[in-house]
Amino acid sequence: MQSFRSNILNPHYSGASGSGLVNLMALLMFCLLLSCSGSNQFIAPQPPPDDMQNIPLPQEREIYIITDGFDKQIVDKIGGLLDFSYQLRKLFGKPREAANVDAFDEVYNSSWFTNRNATKEMSIEEIARGADTGAGPDVSGTWLIVSAKNQGVTPGFVIVDSRGVGYVIKFDPPGYPELASGAEAVSTKLFYAAGYFTAENYITVFDPKNLVVGEDVEITDERGRERYMTEEDLQVILQRIQIGEDGKIRALASKFIVGEGIGPFRYKKTRKDDPNDLIPHEDRRELRGLRVMASWLNHFDTKANNSYDAWVTEGNVSFVKHYLLDFGSTLGSISRGPMPYHVGHENWVDPTAIFRKNLTLGLLVDDYEKFYEVKYPSIGFFTPVSFHPQKYKFIFPNPAFNNMTDRDGFWGAKLVMSFTDEQIEAAVRQGHYSNPDAAAYLVSVLKERRDIVGRYWYGRVNPIDNFEVIPESSGRQSIKFENLAVKNRLAGAQSSNYRYSIRFGDRELVTNRETGGETVIPLPDFQNNSGMYRAADAENPIIVSIQTQRNGGKWSKAVKVFLQPGINGNSLTLLGIKR
Amino acid sequence: MLTYFYNLSIFTLIKNIKNPTAISSDYKPLYSKYNPPVIRPLDEDKMKLSSKKAPIFYLLSSLLISLLLLKPASAQTKTATGISRPEYHKINEQQVVSQQFSQRELWEHIVSFPGDLLFVPIRIFFFGVKQTIQFADESNLFKKLNDLLTADDGSWAIMPSYSSRTGGGLDYFHFVSDTLTRLTFSVSAGLRRRQGYRLGYEGVTLFEGRAAAEFEVRYRLYSDERFYGIGPDSNFDNETNYAHEQVSVSASVSSKLDENISFNGEAVVERNNILGGRNSATPSTTTIYRDTGLPGMVTGLKFTRLNLEIIHDYRNNRGRTTNGGINRVRLGIVNEIDGDKFGFWQISLDTRKYFHLFYNRVLVVRAHGTFTEPFLNRSIPFYYLSDLGHQETIRGFRRGRFRDRDMAFASVEYRFPVAPALDSFIFLDAGQVAKNLVKDFSTADLQYGYGWGVNIFSENRLAAQFVIGKSTDGFRVYFNFNKVF
Known part of the structure; x- marks a missing residue:
């Protein structure tokens, strides 16, 4: 490599073929390899600028679902094929990593994401509360209908309760009580706890007699005409809603998001009229990693239109905050009924699947076709069988999800694995399922799918994390780390082994020394060799490479831990890691 | 699918509440808390990476990064920053190198340039397509069209239709x-x-509702009917064409005898004209067969027809059938009015059985026979002979490709789901015509057609069908919309 590099940097080098094009290509290949190749120096990612700075109100926009699907399914695919740099990266297995990670491969708190359960375990009460700031709409007073959706299988309202607070009211599909409302309530809690911004969603039971149609409320009827809503329209809508024996209706009340709604966000590029939005969305770690969370929760419907940008004011600063919305099509629900069998395995219109099935004449029965069973109408179709977190497919191909690298997937898996059994149970309790067996089933599926996510990603990426430099009694220092697979009981501590190498400059201080399952690695004697090690810095750091072995199998790729002297100069401190 | 997407989105709901004028004036004050707050003056220093300047920044950064990559590593500069970090990292200082947030680095821009260039016309084309789709979606074009074609109270409606034979x-x-x-x-x-x-x-x-009657007046001009001769050995090269004009008046009664069995009776009076073909690509039947005495090749031929039919329908679903079947027995008697030259009876037997194989894969087996016999030494007009070669019989042949008194065919169709509202199928049809099928049946005279097709469903109803059939005559393509049988 070195000689090749010398050659191409030599202006007199003509290349073996003498072709200028070949030289250019060679140069570009070299750039790719060089830019992606391993290095002994530590280059910390630049922290992204604070994206919660004061900005003027961006323009509201809409994204049309059909054209968005058309874009994702056809236009983007052709564009991707013609994106030669993307293809080249794919060919060399050097995908572009997320642009907003820190030195420890974590994301910063931003207008998109707040580190919550994965960094500090939330209490059961916090999980149950989620984003909620109150108790939901006041069911004792009247609800003024200010907007209504009377089309489709499940109608909906927008109401203002007697306290003057606005809510979107969504109902369960006929024949499937608690299905969509339960799924949305549970998923909201889990997405919020993971770190995403969500609306406040409440399960509510109200008396339809309290509904009052507001003046000049426009509805779009099934023929696409807009007209004012009447009491008769309300009665027609109510006839399509399952009413309990006590005459009351269970629904999901989604509180208005405070701020000025400016439409959904896209999963690619940036919003031009938001000066805070500098990182292409497909390169945002939290959106790439969302793929893992979404696959866990069967959030098939992760299209742009199920997101929401709000121009909010916090303190004296107004900025755009990015929300995930509409979790009615998660878990076992697709809002209008149970999830169809193909969800998660095929895009809604999946040309690849259609071609494959035609080619094989449908004779090859996919596993996911075999296990379709709705055990509980309130849960729908939600199963751990044939669930694969990496192969999971969404309604449309998603640019951010498509860009997900192993590092992004590992980060996403950490979000998923951060949920304890008790936390999952607490979230499911928020679904207010009347059948305890149904709730227990949902809990068990969530746990199983969580562990499938963990087993996959912690098997694919070296699962050591949470590095700390700790002082030893001898005065020396050690690196302590955690094996997340062991921590989450997916692997036994006894069956895990580690080996490490320590390198400083050109010198290999320790080579492939095994710890025998210990997760503490002694560092070089810094104090007695401070003269030598004090020269360490980001350009020339001390590097500890740690590999993991499970059950005597293959050694994983190494996680490199970079160290340099701290501010006081007497001890080593962490610079960052590289997976 | 449109409905599905529409149902999934609550965004349409939310957008409706953004206009406070749509809300009763009594409640407008309630929305004051959602009014935009006062905007602080912008901090110029913090706005350095404004959207207008960002592309220049990206380009310069890309250039810088690429240059740095080609230099020895030691030439890279680092700056210590006191950035705010998430709580979970207890690090006092951080050394960083300038990094750009653009999608591509400079070398990637160079490598991707040819592809980008190639993508421009494609993008423009798809932009046009998307704008059209968006217009249709945004303007509720289909819904409004539906509204235009449907009465508010549902008392009347207009439905578009298309089939290969009748046109749009x-x-x-x-x-x-x-x-x-x-x-x-x-x-x-x-x-x-x-x-x-x-x-x-x-x-x-x-x-009292136990039966239903229907009355009908019909005029049809099938201007491009084909005639290849009579008998199982008619030749494709002998193709001629004619126009069949027909006026009919009919009355029918149907009754459901039980849940699955129904009876239909129909009486028809009709007048038929056989006219010269309109398709100049092949000779006119009236010219070629003028002196052959082909029965029925005249104008003004009037008939009475009486049809009786019993249907046993036990399909589990009328649209996307996966189990059950349908059997039909039909007896027809046709007699000439004002003449004694033509008269015949015809009996048709049809059975179709759906076998659910596995996981919504369905095998459809069909057998059909039509037997026609003149009575009182009368004749059968050539256009009332049994015929093979259209979508309802052997797919892959033209309509009327084989004609004779009797006809029988069998069909095997294997259907399999390929998408939520899409089934594909492959089929094999085989059959023959004969003057007397019982006596003259010969496997040597069997005609075959095979092919592939797609059924498109809407709300579990068959909305459209596309079929490609192949036979010894070549390929035939069929498309039906709202006219699928």
Whole structure:
């Protein structure tokens, strides 16, 4: 490599073929390899600028679902094929990593994401509360209908309760009580706890007699005409809603998001009229990693239109905050009924699947076709069988999800694995399922799918994390780390082994020394060799490479831990890691 | 699918509440808390990476990064920063190198340039397509069209239709009062002045709802019918064409004998004209067969027809059938009015069985036989002979490809789901015509057709069908929309 590099940097080098094009290509290949190749120096990612700075109100926009699907399914695919740099990266297995990670491969708190359960375990009460700031709409007073959706299988309202607070009211599909409302309530809690911004969603039971149609409320009827809503329209809508024996209706009340709604966000590029939005969305770690969370929760419907940008004011600063919305099509629900069998395995219109099935004449029965069973109408179709977190497919191909690298997937898996059994149970309790067996089933599926996510990603990426430099009694220092697979009981501590190498400059201080399952690695004697090690810095750091072995199998790729002297100069401190 | 997408989105709901004027004035103050707050003056220093300047920043950064990559590593500069970090990292200082947030680095821009260039016309094309789709979606074009074609109270509606034989058309329904009785009027037209008009009065209840009657007046001009000769050995190269004009008046009664069995009876009076073909690509039948005495090749031939039919329908689903079947027995008697030259009876037997194989894969087996026999030494008009070679029989042949008194065919179709609202199928059809099928049946005379097709469903109803059939005559493509049988 070195000689090749010398050659191409030599202006007199003509290349073996003498072709200028070949030289250019060679140069570009070299750039790719060089830019992606391993290095002994530590280059910390630049922290992204604070994206919660004061900005003027961006323009509201809409994204049309059909054209968005058309874009994702056809236009983007052709564009991707013609994106030669993307293809080249794919060919060399050097995908572009997320642009907003820190030195420890974590994301910063931003207008998109707040580190919550994965960094500090939330209490059961916090999980149950989620984003909620109150108790939901006041069911004792009247609800003024200010907007209504009377089309489709499940109608909906927008109401203002007697306290003057606005809510979107969504109902369960006929024949499937608690299905969509339960799924949305549970998923909201889990997405919020993971770190995403969500609306406040409440399960509510109200008396339809309290509904009052507001003046000049426009509805779009099934023929696409807009007209004012009447009491008769309300009665027609109510006839399509399952009413309990006590005459009351269970629904999901989604509180208005405070701020000025400016439409959904896209999963690619940036919003031009938001000066805070500098990182292409497909390169945002939290959106790439969302793929893992979404696959866990069967959030098939992760299209742009199920997101929401709000121009909010916090303190004296107004900025755009990015929300995930509409979790009615998660878990076992697709809002209008149970999830169809193909969800998660095929895009809604999946040309690849259609071609494959035609080619094989449908004779090859996919596993996911075999296990379709709705055990509980309130849960729908939600199963751990044939669930694969990496192969999971969404309604449309998603640019951010498509860009997900192993590092992004590992980060996403950490979000998923951060949920304890008790936390999952607490979230499911928020679904207010009347059948305890149904709730227990949902809990068990969530746990199983969580562990499938963990087993996959912690098997694919070296699962050591949470590095700390700790002082030893001898005065020396050690690196302590955690094996997340062991921590989450997916692997036994006894069956895990580690080996490490320590390198400083050109010198290999320790080579492939095994710890025998210990997760503490002694560092070089810094104090007695401070003269030598004090020269360490980001350009020339001390590097500890740690590999993991499970059950005597293959050694994983190494996680490199970079160290340099701290501010006081007497001890080593962490610079960052590289997976 | 449109409905599905529409149902999934609550965004449409939310957008409706953004306009406070749509809310009662009494409640407007309630929304004051959602009013935009006062905007602080912008901090110029913090706005350095404004959207306008960002592209220049990206480009310069890309250039810088690429140059740095080609320099020795030691030439890279680092700056210590006191950035705010998430709580979970207890690091006092951080050394960083300038990094750009653009999608591509400079070398990637260079490598991707040819592909980007190639993508420009594609993008423009798809932009046009998307704008069209968006316009249709945004303007609720289809819904409004549906509104335009449907009465507010559902009393009348107009439905577009298309089939390979009749061409495109419109069906008008007008319900009479609150009953299921309706007046219908259909118009269809196609190439070569192919046209059809039908006025019907349907769903007239009789015997306290135990039976329903239907009356119909119809005019049809099939201007491009094909005739290849009579018998199983008719030759494709002998193709001629003719126009068949028919006016008919009919009355029918149907009754459901039980849940699965129904009876239909029909009486028809009709007048037929066989005219010269309109398709100049092949000779006219009236010219070629003028002196051969081909029965029925005249104008003004009037008939009475009486049809009796019993249907046993036990399909589990009328649209996307996966189990069950349907059997039909039909007896027809046709007699010439004002003459004794033509007269015959015809019996048709048809059975179709759906076998659910596994996981919604369905095997459809069909057998059909039509037997025609003249009575009192009369003749059968050539256009009333049994025929093979259209979508309902052997797919892959032209309509009327084989004609004779008797006809039988069998069909095996294997259907499999390929998407939520899409089934594909492959089929094999085989059959033959003969003067007397019982006596003359020969496997050597069997004709075959095979092919592939797609059924498109809407709300579990078969909405459209696309079929490609192959036979010894070549390929035939069929497309039906709202006219699928």
